[in-house]
Amino acid sequence: MKYFVLAAILAVVGLLFFGRGRSRKPPPPAGGAPVAPRQGPPAEMLACAHCGVHLPRADALFDAGGQPYCSPEHRVSGPR
Numbered sequence: 763m764k765y766f767v768l769a770a771i772l773a774v775v776g777l778l779f780f781g782r783g784r785s786r787k788p789p790p791p792a793g794g795a796p797v798a799p800r801q802g803p804p805a806e807m808l809a810c811a812h813c814g815v816h817l818p819r820a821d822a823l824f825d826a827g828g829q830p831y832c833s834p835e836h837r838v839s840g841p842r
C-alpha cells in the first residue's frame with residue numbers, strides 16, 4: 763500500500779511537470795522560421811504601482827484609477 767501511494771504521487775508530479783513543460787514551450791512553427799521576429803517598436807514598460815516591478819503594458823493590470831499592476835494580488839492591494 764505504501765508503494766501504491768508513492769507511485770501515485772510520482773505519477774501526479776510527473777503529469778504536472780510534463781503538462782507544464784508542454785504548455786510553456788509550444789512547438790516551433792513549421793518551416794524553421796525564427797521564433798517571434800521583432801516587429802515595430804519595443805513594448806512600453808510600466809512599473810507596478812505596488813511593488814515597482816517593470817512589465818510590458820500588454821501584461822499590466824489596471825485599476826479604476828489607471829494605475830498599472832503586475833498581478834491581481836497587487837491590484838487588490840493597491841498602490842504602496
Ligand SMILES: [Zn+2]
Pocket residue numbers: 810811812813814815831832833836
Ligand atoms: Zn507588483
